[in-house]
Amino acid sequence: MDYKAAGAPKPAKGQPRHSEHNAYGTKKTPFGQRPSKAELLARMKENAEKNKK
Incomplete structure (x- = not known):
């Protein structure tokens, strides 16, 4: 008997x-593209400015 093939x-x-x-690129998502x-970068800089204050 081959036990490796069992299971x-x-x-x-x-x-x-x-x-x-x-996920990006699927038809069901409202996100569509990356x-x-x-x-x-603009979003990251904006958040960095918010955190500084």
Whole structure:
């Protein structure tokens, strides 16, 4: 008997168990595309200024 082949198959390694509901680029999300780097930097600088005060 081949004991190695018995039992449940092993899941794929490195794969997520499910897709995120708010992942970028999916049709169901209102987010659609990733924000540009300039937008992210502007938001980070704005938050840094808020935290300084």
